[in-house]
Amino acid sequence: MRYDCVIIGGGLSGLTCGIRLAEKGARCAVISTGMSALHFSSGSIDLFGNEGEGKIVFRPFEYLEKFIGSNPLHPYARCGSSRVREALFYFRDQLDLEDIDLYNNDDANHFHVTTLGTLKPTFFSQRSVFNEKIRLAFEKKSKIAALNFEGYRDFYPELAVINLKRNVLFRNIEISSGKILYPDYGDPQRNPFEYRSIDIARIFDTERYLEDLAAQIRTAAGDAAFAAMPAFLGITNFKRHHQLLQQLTGLLIYEIPTLPPSILGMRIDNALKSRFAALGGVYIAGDTVRGGTIAGGRLESVFTENGGSSALYAGSFVLASGSFFSGGLVSEFSRVREPVFGLRVYSHAERSKWHAQEFFPRNGHPFLEFGVETDERFNPLTDDGQRLGNLYCTGALLPHYNPIREGSGGGVAVSTGYRAAELILAGNR
Amino acid sequence: MKRIETEAIVIGGGATGAGTLRDLSLRGVRAVLIEKSDIASGTTGRNHGLLHSGTRYAVNDLESARECIRENKILKKIARHCIEDTGGLFVTLPEDDPSYHGKLIEHCKYAGIRCEEVSVQEALRIEPNLNPNILAALRVPDGTIDPFRLTSANVLDAQERGATVLTHTGVSGIIREGDRAIGVRCRDRRTGVELEVFGGIIVNASGVWGQEICASAGIALRMFPSKGSMVIIDYRINNVVVNRCRVPSDGDIIVPGDTVSLIGTTSKKVEYDKIDEITVDEDEIATLLESGEKLIPNVSRTRVLRAYCGVRPLIAVSGEMDGREISRGIVLIDHERRDSVGGLITIAGGKLMTYRLMAEMAADLACAKLKVRKKCRTQKTALPGSERKLDQAKSVKFFTGIPNSVVGSTLYRHGQRIRNILHREKRNYGLICECEMVTEGEIEYALKKLNVKDIVDLRRRTRIGMGPCQGQLCAYRAAGLFVKYDSATSAESNKMLVDFLEERWKGIKPVLWGDALREVEFCYWIYQGLFGLGDVRFPEEGEDR
Ligand SMILES: Cc1cc2nc3c(=O)[nH]c(=O)nc-3n(C[C@H](O)[C@H](O)[C@H](O)COP(=O)(O)OP(=O)(O)OC[C@H]3O[C@@H](n4cnc5c(N)ncnc54)[C@H](O)[C@@H]3O)c2cc1C
Ligand SMILES: Cc1cc2nc3c(=O)[nH]c(=O)nc-3n(C[C@H](O)[C@H](O)[C@H](O)COP(=O)(O)OP(=O)(O)OC[C@H]3O[C@@H](n4cnc5c(N)ncnc54)[C@H](O)[C@@H]3O)c2cc1C
Numbered sequence: 002m003r004y005d006c007v008i009i010g011g012g013l014s015g016l017t018c019g020i021r022l023a024e025k026g027a028r029c030a031v032i033s034t035g036m037s038a039l040h041f042s043s044g045s046i047d048l049f050g051n052e053g054e055g056k057i058v059f060r061p062f063e064y065l066e067k068f069i070g071s072n073p074l075h076p077y078a079r080c081g082s083s084r085v086r087e088a089l090f091y092f093r094d095q096l097d098l099e100d101i102d103l104y105n106n107d108d109a110n111h112f113h114v115t116t117l118g119t120l121k122p123t124f125f126s127q128r129s130v131f132n133e134k135i136r137l138a139f140e141k142k143s144k145i146a147a148l149n150f151e152g153y154r155d156f157y158p159e160l161a162v163i164n165l166k167r168n169v170l171f172r173n174i175e176i177s178s179g180k181i182l183y184p185d186y187g188d189p190q191r192n193p194f195e196y197r198s199i200d201i202a203r204i205f206d207t208e209r210y211l212e213d214l215a216a217q218i219r220t221a222a223g224d225a226a227f228a229a230m231p232a233f234l235g236i237t238n239f240k241r242h243h244q245l246l247q248q249l250t251g252l253l254i255y256e257i258p259t260l261p262p263s264i265l266g267m268r269i270d271n272a273l274k275s276r277f278a279a280l281g282g283v284y285i286a287g288d289t290v291r292g293g294t295i296a297g298g299r300l301e302s303v304f305t306e307n308g309g310s311s312a313l314y315a316g317s318f319v320l321a322s323g324s325f326f327s328g329g330l331v332s333e334f335s336r337v338r339e340p341v342f343g344l345r346v347y348s349h350a351e352r353s354k355w356h357a358q359e360f361f362p363r364n365g366h367p368f369l370e371f372g373v374e375t376d377e378r379f380n381p382l383t384d385d386g387q388r389l390g391n392l393y394c395t396g397a398l399l400p401h402y403n404p405i406r407e408g409s410g411g412g413v414a415v416s417t418g419y420r421a422a423e424l425i426l427a428g429n430r
Numbered sequence: 431m432k433r434i435e436t437e438a439i440v441i442g443g444g445a446t447g448a449g450t451l452r453d454l455s456l457r458g459v460r461a462v463l464i465e466k467s468d469i470a471s472g473t474t475g476r477n478h479g480l481l482h483s484g485t486r487y488a489v490n491d492l493e494s495a496r497e498c499i500r501e502n503k504i505l506k507k508i509a510r511h512c513i514e515d516t517g518g519l520f521v522t523l524p525e526d527d528p529s530y531h532g533k534l535i536e537h538c539k540y541a542g543i544r545c546e547e548v549s550v551q552e553a554l555r556i557e558p559n560l561n562p563n564i565l566a567a568l569r570v571p572d573g574t575i576d577p578f579r580l581t582s583a584n585v586l587d588a589q590e591r592g593a594t595v596l597t598h599t600g601v602s603g604i605i606r607e608g609d610r611a612i613g614v615r616c617r618d619r620r621t622g623v624e625l626e627v628f629g630g631i632i633v634n635a636s637g638v639w640g641q642e643i644c645a646s647a648g649i650a651l652r653m654f655p656s657k658g659s660m661v662i663i664d665y666r667i668n669n670v671v672v673n674r675c676r677v678p679s680d681g682d683i684i685v686p687g688d689t690v691s692l693i694g695t696t697s698k699k700v701e702y703d704k705i706d707e708i709t710v711d712e713d714e715i716a717t718l719l720e721s722g723e724k725l726i727p728n729v730s731r732t733r734v735l736r737a738y739c740g741v742r743p744l745i746a747v748s749g750e751m752d753g754r755e756i757s758r759g760i761v762l763i764d765h766e767r768r769d770s771v772g773g774l775i776t777i778a779g780g781k782l783m784t785y786r787l788m789a790e791m792a793a794d795l796a797c798a799k800l801k802v803r804k805k806c807r808t809q810k811t812a813l814p815g816s817e818r819k820l821d822q823a824k825s826v827k828f829f830t831g832i833p834n835s836v837v838g839s840t841l842y843r844h845g846q847r848i849r850n851i852l853h854r855e856k857r858n859y860g861l862i863c864e865c866e867m868v869t870e871g872e873i874e875y876a877l878k879k880l881n882v883k884d885i886v887d888l889r890r891r892t893r894i895g896m897g898p899c900q901g902q903l904c905a906y907r908a909a910g911l912f913v914k915y916d917s918a919t920s921a922e923s924n925k926m927l928v929d930f931l932e933e934r935w936k937g938i939k940p941v942l943w944g945d946a947l948r949e950v951e952f953c954y955w956i957y958q959g960l961f962g963l964g965d966v967r968f969p970e971e972g973e974d975r
Binding site: 038041042043055115116117119120121152154155156157159160162163164167192193194195258260261324325326331332333334335352353355356358359360361362366368369404405410 | 712856857859860861862870903906907909910913914919920921923924928931932934935939942943944947948950951952954955956957958959960961962963964965966967
């Protein structure tokens with residue numbers, strides 16, 4: 002098969018790249034082994050949330066202007082801050098076409114409430130997680146009811162409420178908690194006390210139980226103005242059902258992320274895949290790229306695990322295979338490598354320097370900053386020093402940024418994916 | 431200040447202390463056990479859990495070998511649910527001195543250990559993953575013993591017979607009155623509350639820390655700490671204990687246990703003042719994996735789950751010696767005779783699997799001092815859970831409707847006590863830890879009956895978080911259940927989640943490559959990236975909770 006571009010890895014970064022390319026008429030294929038990091042993420046897209054030493058970034062674009070100058074290897078520096086902005090708003094518009102409404106506080110960060118009731122600065126959240134009405138209700142110090150299904154093992158509001166109450170922002174806000182009876186709606190063969198978010202979300206993707214649920218929420222919420230629920234109220238029909246529930250209950254209902262799997266992340270994953278397909282992109286799931294043919298500083302084709310001898314040819318390639326977690330990087334007893342093409346990797350020679358001494362260290366773990374070394378065009382080098390001019394590396398595979406410490410994971414994935422697409426399109430022109 | 435009066439005080443909740451508490455309780459002596467951390471958190475929880483047949487010591491230390499085989503037979507009856515009667519092999523590799531094999535057979539005869547020569551072919555049938563190039567093999571009655579279950583069962587029995595157990599309570603000093611020790615001063619490490627416990631006899635069963643306890647009573651006792659490290663591999667690569675047939679050395683033993691196998695051990699001298707800071711060194715991991723691979727070649731292809739180390743509580747008899755040459759013999763000291771301090775005895779040395787014998791010796795002496803004329807009954811009285819032979823088929827039938835795997839693992843961990851844990855209610859048998867099949871009912875039972883104060887304790891009682899994912903999802907769930915069952919406040923639960931993850935991290939850090947690194951990345955994403963747990967501020971004592 003021949004494509005204009007083959008993208009290896011169908012996560013946030015690979016799909017953003019694919020959508021941009023396909024929109025501009027390129028014939029694209031995405032090949033992806035399995036579930037991407039989106040399935041586990043909060044579903045909010047972080048841009049830049051923390052300066053370090055506990056300092057929060059409120060205006061991420063302004064902050065980036067300065068930051069980029071002193072961190073030239075950072076993926077954002079290689080994109081340029083205006084392109085980061087362009088990429089993020091492009092991403093928002095694409096999701097909008099797929100019925101996912103992202104909230105952003107203009108150019109500023111907003112806070113979303115985590116499973117443990119801490120507040121995290123982020124740039125985009127789904128409107129069911131944060132929106133203007135929630136902000137208003139919050140400013141009026143309206144009472145909140147934190148609701149949960151009795152016996153749902155992946156969310157314990159009590160653990161969150163104590164941390165919220167300690168936060169100055171919540172000081173004078175009353176938070177009650179309430180239980181909703183366990184949905185005896187599912188498969189009688191299964192133990193409902195072992196349901197995960199996804200099982201419950203599937204139940205609420207059908208309309209059948211909504212009235213019953215609404216009645217229960219009404220009672221459990223008492224006189225609260227809004228109800229916080231674990232994020233498991235549907236995936237595909239969520240938007241409509243969420244509106245319906247708010248109508249039926251007369252409450253603002255907002256969502257708090259749960260333990261993985263993340264329904265909020267899956268909604269984005271679905272939307273991106275759907276958008277990519279609508280633009281004519283080909284998504285090959287459940288296959289793994291094992292290697293490729295390199296000639297004259299170019300990657301000519303790649304072969305996959307299931308593809309046998311039939312190679313995939315393309316003018317350009319994108320490697321968006323993620324970090325260790327997704328298999329984009331592999332670590333061994335004393336080295337880190339990129340498993341598909343053996344690309345040159347940034348890491349430390351000594352294993353004892355891969356990690357910090359504490360599990361929750363002040364400055365994060367160094368291994369999160371490892372990745373495939375590239376030039377400013379995101380082109381990597383092979384192990385023997387050959388630059389591959391038509392292969393672009395993006396997303397969590399990249400080094401020199403710390404997604405957790407900075408609060409920058411989603412933003413880097415989106416902006417580098419978008420940037421790679423722009424470079425490919427420019428090269429083809 | 432809070433004051434408790436009792437007949438006997440036991441310091442240390444390792445196997446020895448727990449066994450002593452139970453022995454005394456069986457003789458009708460009122461006793462209080464004081465443990466600074468959790469039961470089985472000292473050396474007892476940091477070894478291979480090998481139920482020695484005695485073969486390993488037969489050549490160098492005949493007396494220890496004899497003790498081992500005697501206790502081996504007793505424990506197989508009284509502690510069934512803590513033991514797997516796997517059998518063991520001693521195999522000779524091409525590079526090993528071939529004459530040791532014959533010597534071992536001969537010495538096993540002196541010690542009374544049934545030691546049977548088997549052909550290489552037969553050895554490979556017994557243990558298919560074994561290195562096929564071995565030259566000779568012996569079959570011996572080695573087994574495995576779970577130190578956490580063993581200690582917990584001893585404590586449980588003692589408590590059911592009226593004993594008091596104070597965990598997370600450290601003894602800070604011995605209270606003396608003239609030439610007698612009459613009590614101990616202690617402090618609850620969680621609440622900061624100080625208390626004093628008085629009794630007619632104090633049994634110092636604090637293992638390698640016994641030196642400090644003695645020092646606080648003005649008595650000189652010198653410990654000779656020797657560190658041993660072990661690695662756990664994420665797969666049960668062997669079903670019988672595999673030993674290398676040579677003079678005991680590093681990386682000689684691979685022990686199967688539950689769903690994993692462990693390779694042990696090394697031996698390194700450590701300074702006494704460093705015993706609380708020991709960590710596994712990089713070179714120890716390399717040594718263990720290399721030696722392990724020689725016995726079972728699969729080792730190199732299997733993920734390493736974690737590494738940990740313990741300190742052998744050997745008492746220096748005299749002079750400088752290499753850590754491994756000292757007799758692992760049992761040391762019972764009557765401080766009245768040795769140091770003219772009445773009311774205090776020390777029991778130390780020995781092995782995990784000789785804990786019962788050590789407890790018997792300590793309790794005999796304690797009873798003599800208290801003038802209690804009751805005989806030891808622990809050779810015959812089964813531990814709670816081990817009353818009858820475990821019959822999986824029968825339990826599965828009894829609990830029809832509950833998945834067999836859940837019944838199997840609960841039975842495996844708690845023996846007959848399964849009947850106090852499982853019932854046919856969906857919530858009761860809903861899984862909280864999927865790797866190790868720990869149910870909500872098992873957690874509820876542990877919280878209410880097994881002196882569990884935090885998630886780390888809970889892990890020792892149930893194996894929660896010990897599987898391949900090392901507690902990624904179940905740690906949060908467990909924290910939630912502490913609140914649900916009123917075992918902790920929400921604030922305490924948050925804190926114990928941090929403590930649990932930090933504790934896990936100690937064991938993972940030395941083996942951070944491959945899948946372990948992958949899992950850690952994920953776990954850190956969840957607890958820091960998603961939850962922001964590292965940013966949660968915990969109020970100091972006294973601040974509002
Ligand atoms: C648990 C978790 C929570 C997170 N939470 C947040 C958050 O709240 N906010 C935020 O902004 N960011 C968050 N992130 C970070 C953010 O989600 C990631 O940085 C981003 O999604 C990475 O996207 P990616 O496309 O680069 O890689 P991934 O999403 O990792 O996707 C890589 C894909 O490539 C596939 N693949 C790998 N190798 C091959 C191969 N050889 N052939 C074919 N396919 C292959 C994998 O199967 C995978 O599907 C989180 C990440 C994790 C893990
Ligand atoms: C590497 C290694 C491998 C081993 N392998 C085996 C094996 O396979 N089989 C076997 O049978 N044996 C084995 N052993 C030996 C065995 O682990 C020990 O002999 C046994 O566990 C000692 O138990 P104990 O109860 O005497 O001591 P410990 O378990 O150390 O108990 C002492 C307790 O006292 C507590 N304590 C200390 N100070 C205070 C204080 N001030 N106040 C209150 N409490 C205090 C400690 O917290 C601790 O819990 C091994 C030992 C090591 C080091």
